[in-house]
Amino acid sequence: MNQPSTLPPSQPIALKDLYSVESLDGFKKIEIVDGEWYLTEKEYYSRPEFRMTLIQTKLMVALGTHIRLNKLGKLLSGGLGFVLEGHHNAIQLMRRTDIAFVRKENLAVNVYEPYYSAPDIAVFILKEGAHEGMLRRINDFLTHGTKQVWIAYAESQQIIIHMADDTSKTYDIDDKIIGGELLNGFVLEVSKVFET
Numbered sequence: 001m002n003q004p005s006t007l008p009p010s011q012p013i014a015l016k017d018l019y020s021v022e023s024l025d026g027f028k029k030i031e032i033v034d035g036e037w038y039l040t041e042k043e044y045y046s047r048p049e050f051r052m053t054l055i056q057t058k059l060m061v062a063l064g065t066h067i068r069l070n071k072l073g074k075l076l077s078g079g080l081g082f083v084l085e086g087h088h089n090a091i092q093l094m095r096r097t098d099i100a101f102v103r104k105e106n107l108a109v110n111v112y113e114p115y116y117s118a119p120d121i122a123v124f125i126l127k128e129g130a131h132e133g134m135l136r137r138i139n140d141f142l143t144h145g146t147k148q149v150w151i152a153y154a155e156s157q158q159i160i161i162h163m164a165d166d167t168s169k170t171y172d173i174d175d176k177i178i179g180g181e182l183l184n185g186f187v188l189e190v191s192k193v194f195e196t
Helices: 015-022 052-067 132-143
Strands: 031-033 034-038 073-077 080-089 090-096 098-103 123-127 148-153 158-163 168-171 176-178 187-189
Touching: 015 090, 015 187, 052 073, 052 098, 052 123, 052 148, 080 132, 090 132, 123 132, 132 148
Parallel strands: 123 148
Antiparallel strands: 031 034, 031 090, 073 098, 080 090, 098 123, 148 158, 158 168, 176 187
């Protein structure tokens, strides 16, 4: 499962193991899948660049402003691990996002550990179309309680929202995203996300 040779084999992987690995260069965004270390695939989930970071910032500002003003919950930036299966002594599935939203009624946080639940919305900013690894990541979130997974594609300037009922909707540059039940009153012009 994409395990780098420099990582210690840990079965099961405990929280202390995760902290020691995250401190190593090159492993800050490491995940855990099927109880094994897992590095994200470089072909679509590449190092940050100005354009990708700008898209992420615009989404964070738009979502964060609406969430804060309406007291809907918390918006979380990338890096936080979401433990979808297991506990602090045996983590089986831990995924990361670029941005995540957790509704206030679902907040249950120990601020010194990963988040032991799925976010309500998971957001990723990608350069290309979804590959097999990203498709599994989307499925992992949706089958563990996430209501929506947003994928913003930098090159095609589209946002695809995958829903828990196995449907998805593609928003092009001239479209608006309406928040619905999760983000009541939220409206986002897709074109504003991709402006440089």
